Amino acid sequence: MSLVKKSGAVSMTLLAVSLSTLVATPSAYAAETAPSCIKRDVLNQPSGISVWLKNTCGTTKKVKVVIRFGGDSPCWSLKDEATKTWWYDGIGSYDRTVLC
DSSP: OOHHHHHHHHHHHHHHHHHHHHHHOOOTTTSOBOOTTEEEEEEEETTEEEEEEEEOSSSOEEEEEEEETSOOOOOEEEOTTOEEEEEEOSSOEEEEEEEO
């Protein structure tokens, strides 16, 4: 096989692997929005964003906070009636709370 054909075959293989990784990689925007039984209180301040969460679902839920144009929170496991307060002091704005 000529060098041109080999490099073309390698390029196509790399493209296929890259595309399959892109399609298979979940993003926060593809995640399901947390149900309304996850209570949220978002306070935007000049120094950052405070997000308070409370699980009233009756079962444990795993949730995370999505920040538009910024870093998202870790994924937390909240037992029924548990609360979590998260402070974000970077650039961005609160987008939504999702299941993770």
